[in-house]
Amino acid sequence: MTNNSLYNITIQQIKNKFGINYLDSGLDSNQVEERLKTIGLNKIPDNSGYSVLSLFLEQFKDFMVLVLIGAIIISGFLGEFDDAIAILAIVILNAIMGFVQEVRAERSLQALKELSAPQAKVLREGSIEEVPSQELVPGDIILVEMGDKIPADARIIKENNLKVNEASLTGESMAVNKENTTLQGKVAVGDRKNMIHMGTIVTKGRAEAIVTATGTDTEMGKIADLLQQSEDNKTPLQERLNDLGQWLVLICFIACVAVVGLGVIKGESIYKMFLAGVSLAVAAIPEGLPAIVTLSLAIGVQRMIKRNAIIRKLPAVETLGCATVICSDKTGTLTKNEMTVQQIYTIDQLFNCQVEGFDNPRLKRILEIGTICNNARLKRGSSLSGKINEVKDYVLGEESKKEVVGDPTEAALLLAADKVGLKKEDLRAEFSKVLEVPFSSSRKRMSIIGKKRGEYELFIKGAPDVLLERCSNYIEDGQVKKLTSRIKNKIIRQNEGLANQALRVLAVGYRKLGSNIDQNNLEKYENNIIFVGLVGMIDPPRDEVKSAIIDCKKAGIIPKMVTGDHKNTAVAIAKQLELLNKGDQVVTGKELSQMSDQKLKEQIDDIAVFARVAPEDKLRIVKILQEKGHVVAMTGDGVNDAPAVKEADIGIAMGEKGTDVTKEASALILADDNFATIVAAIEEGRAIYDNIRKFIRYLLSCNIGEILAMFLTSLLGLPLPLLPIQILWVNLVTDGLPALALGVDPADDDIMERQPRDKEESVFAHGLKWKIGARGVLIALGTVLVFLFGIRFTDSLLKARTLAFTNLVMAQLFFVFSCRSEEHSLLRINPLSNIYLLGAVAFSFGMHYLVLHLPFLQEIFNTTVLSRGEWGLIILVSGGSTLLIELVQFVTNLFRKNISLIDFKELISKT
Structure with missing residues (x-):
């Protein structure tokens, strides 16, 4: 059984395909046992086939090592036993270091396997039970909710306001809305609204889904297969030293x-x-x-550790020093991987919050509505590692670590309000929540009805075009005024301007309801809304990345963005960072799939941004660049980056937000996730060479x-x-x-003013x-x-x-x-x-x-x-x-x- 095009067929066809009699009872024990025997466990098998002894012996096959062994024999023959012992110590030390590096590299598949959830909620024989995730089989009906890591690929049956963070699989920073629908035609993984995938995280809502693929048949499993197929190539330094050894012996x-x-x-x-x-x-x-080579590289490692770069393989610093292209993921690498409020629009003014801040009375009402009409949670003083969403904020000049659980868009609103002292718990204490009309992909809005001082009031946020149709008034200078067609068009134009900057725009409003409401028909109150303002947010670029990109170009190194995010967002970020300049091209994954390798090879030097790409695309991009003679550095954080990171001449992983599999596949880890650290590594690499x-x-x-x-x-x-x-x-x-x-x-x-070396x-x-x-x-x-x-x-x-x-x-x-x-x-x-x-x-x-x-x-x-x-x-x-x-x-x-x-x-x- 496979999950090919399962997003194109109906739920009834899914039932028939997987032999499900009743959706409310799930599989029986006999079906589960039979499928485990024929399909296997829901895990990624270890097919490395290596032994500890063979890996250790491999270290002695290097030509230079053989020359040194000859020198040991000669020195011993001369009676220079001290010299022979010293040379032998060098050989053994190098062998041990190489052995340790090989073993650690093989751990990448193990790290990938550990991404799947250890337990899963499943419906079997009419009852819900928790089972080890590796015992799931195609046809199982699983239940997931906010905070769960999805244990297998599955087709959605039912969902309630479901959002999934798929950044680790697709690279997209924003959580994706999911729904029970049937899609038409071939659809990229990131756009399969009716599917959920192993290793991704539910950030909002809940769902029931039919497992369609387990183990290596999942999208995550396919990545593991790509990772197994990629080869570890010798670095330029290793090749040069091998040539040197032969030259020395001849002379x-x-x-x-x-x-x-x-x-x-x-x-x-x-x-x-x-x-x-x-x-x-x-x-x-x-x-x-x-x-001496080892010592020089080790010294470079120590220097890099002080500059927040962790070298996993000693030759990595030197290899980075001759890199000609850096293929960089966007989310978490060029950007902060956290939605941030950038601009807020009131009817009479547009505020740039990155310049003017949020401390303005005109913004308070907007932020109050965004905080109350919000299901995300903000925790203070918690660890930043391994969480659903992580943020660093600066309050009163001191760094305050906060963990946000929930939808990234709602999290951004909480953080913006927090900067001016608006706390959700304080606002909810005054405004007691009575009812909620949840957001859905069809409604495109969310409402909260609460009671304050005996009066009911509705707060609403949603897509601007949807909300404006329900507004009859707007607020200006604290006064409620009639929403005319002229003002409405003005708001629409402002919304378009923000959207053109690749900002995600939300409109917010409110309505006073009096002392009595009809709780049986809440949606009728989502009319005659008073428009308050627009909020534009985006996953912003890191502050230091722009100058780092300029330094890269000065050093003759071409940075390229390779992301699973949407084209408009990628282009907006690339322009802000001056990564995308006049004459540069932008190519999407769909366009890439229609290009032959030869055509891509001809155009790839002019392409600055690859948007909406799949893991296979990233691997293909790296290989084509290598065929063009480039020494390729690939940065990444998500699992989807791992095959390309491993295939690249030098793989660079993010330390804070990177997945374990990417770190294990990499040669260099950036402890601070700072793109600027790569420039320091390049300088160090050149100096060491x-x-x-x-x-x-x-x-x-x-x-x-x-x-x-x-x-x-x-x-x-x-x-x-x-x-x-x-x-x-x-x-x-x-x-x-x-x-x-x-x-x-x-x-x-x-x-750093010299051009990179030719890798040959x-x-x-x-x-x-x-x-x-x-x-x-x-x-x-x-x-x-x-x-x-x-x-x-x-x-x-x-x-x-x-x-x-x-x-x-x-x-x-x-x-x-x-x-x-x-x-x-x-x-x-x-x-x-x-x-x-x-x-x-x-x-x-x-x-x-x-x-x-x-x-x-x-x-x-x-x-x-x-x-x-x-x-x-x-x-x-x-x-x-x-x-x-x-x-x-x-x-x-x-x-x-x-x-x-x-x-x-x-x-x-x-x-």
């Missing part, structure tokens, strides 16, 4: 074979050259690189310098300038703390490999130069090797400062902006100084003390090249950017 193999071969040819022993070759192999592979390039540049340049120094001396027929133990020491001293310190380097000032861009792009090679050559030449000086002028191989050894260390410690920026010269960077780097270099220099001066270390490392003159030579050779290159880059940047003399002086003063 290492060629260089080590060449060095060993040349050494053997010139007469060195095979054993000695083998040890030298293996030492070079360990040095050539920067085993600290994965740890820059820092990764910095220490790749540093580590590889240094390692190439070591290999080339060994290769050149072998080529010249000279003795080896470095012993295996010295090579390993250089690797330890320079590849450790200084490289780590680069991972915390602050971002360049202009980092190599980690060596923009000439990085040439910079690495050139600097490696300079380091090698300087080392060979001082080695030749030592051989020629000291006539001591011990002294010559100490000179070469020390020059290699110092050249790398000077060079680390050059790696702080690829765009700017070291002379333009504040040296105190990274005190960790200064400390790391000082510590590394101190360690090397001890190797040269402590006798027992001299014996281990085959070193000797250097004279002042020899230190001067090393400083000149190792530091001179760094200073020269930085001066050249500084001057080049001055001319390239046409910096004036005044700017030049300012830069000099800063440095």
Whole structure:
């Protein structure tokens, strides 16, 4: 049994389809048992098929990890057990972190299953009983009321003023009116008035309904199926590091074979050259690189936590840094996910409540009527998490948390009244409610009749066109006047103006009834109403989102709204946020369904707003953007967003109002639901990727310098300038703390003025490999130069090797400062902006100084003390090249950017 087009057939046809004999008795136990056997439980099965062991072993299949395992074996063979243990610790740590991330990702389906209500009220064999929701079957008759989470997809039989919040399924912010009707033609999920769906929440009224689908056949179940089918792709950073690992192994193999071969040819022993070759192999592979990458990302995570962003997967920050498109849901992401009164119209004035506030005597009567003619409830001081509707309000300058239970429109009226001190309980105490004529989709109005000081009075609110037909008078300056056609047209025009701003408009009025009423025919009193005013409300945009969108565009990132809400509302919000500009297109889900993938691919860059879309549409949009070469970030909060969030290159979930399934499918969670936090994450992502390039540049340049120094001396027929133990020491001293310190380097000032990286861009792009090679050559030449000086002028191989050894260390410690920026010269960077780097270099220099001066270390490392003159030579050779290159880059940047003399002086003063 399926629920295909069940909204198109009559209740009698529904009864026949599901074998229901009597609507007042429901299914019998035999029918339930049989259907449970054939259809299964009303739950989403776990088809992941993964085991804990397999997930853990997967962590060791990464190419870089295999290289590190090889380094462990080599280090152990050399007797460098400390080094081997350190590398092994890195491998295990990375495996554990990756394993934990994989396990957490698999929890997304479990979170989705938990959305269904644990218990359900069902009519069986003539009596109402509560059963576990997973035991529901198609054909069951369920009963739901305000506050209930709907346990399965169902067709409405009876309803009393039913409204359902379907934001978690469709993305629409306003509660939807439901009714028992038969729809014609194909209808989108969000417009199926006669259906209720699993996981959505009843905000008003009650209903009886026939279950039409359970488990994976529900709309929520279809989303789970989409979530299972989407794949986790490697991030750009992971792909770049994989390429780097292969490149390193190739270079290492060629260089080590060449060095060993040349050494053997010139007469060195095979054993000695083998040890030298293996030492070079360990040095050539920067085993600290994965740890440094992890640390750099972890530091980024800590920074983001302080800025209300929670990173679930370490590479997420870097991936966000190269995003070119952000697909953002509207409700709760760009907007506050709470209806708010924006404008109030009295016959003589239009009040903008966001500017003027509500504290105006002319508005008091309107707010009194809206508060009394209201079934929502306001609770103070309660938790904001996991509620039907949540609001934050500011009263007397202090944040006051309030929970509103009920219809969001009525909640907005309560909050507006609360801001001027009008409390529903106080007003109801004076105005005792006698009768209510409830709102319905056919009536489009609601009336309350109450008694105050012995006199009856009717308060009414509803659709302006309906209410105006029942008005005979209006109030102006406190006086009741005759409603003429001119005034009526004036009100109609004002209503149209508010509606064109995508505001939901309610009219309010009242009527005095005297001391006696006929309680058997209340609707007759809904005439001769005195019109009081119009109230326009909307789910407003977040205050900080507009500037965040502007910053995104400045950074070359295109924001797109992808929402299940109506077109007019989406367009109004998009225009307010400057997300929709001249020339941009707006496409609805219906129009999207008529577009081929090729046509969508051609137009998608020009589409700024996708409105009234289904979950499948969101997933399709993400995939088409990816086919166009975009790196896609998808923000979301509802369950309907989860498949697209998981499929996107970087999925972003809302922390406060997001569903569990979306959080588990995401890589980044915004704890404050603030779109502006995404901009901060983008900046952090770019900074982290820059820092990764910095220490790749540093580590590889240094390692190439070591290999080339060994290769050149072998080529010249000279003795080896470095012993295996010295090579390993250089690797330890320079590849450790200084490289780590680069991972915390602050971002360049202009980092958010650059265009996003191409996702196919190599980690060596923009000439990085040439910079690495050139600097490696300079380091090698300087080392060979001082080695030749030592051989020629000291006539001591011990002294010559100490000179070469020390020059290699110092050249790398000077060079680390050059790696702080690829765009700017070291002379333009504040040296105190990274005190960790200064400390790391000082510590590394101190360690090397001890190797040269402590006798027992001299014996281990085959070193000797250097004279002042020899230190001067090393400083000149190792530091001179760094200073020269930085001066050249500084001057080049001055001319390239046409910096004036005044700017030049300012830069000099800063440095």
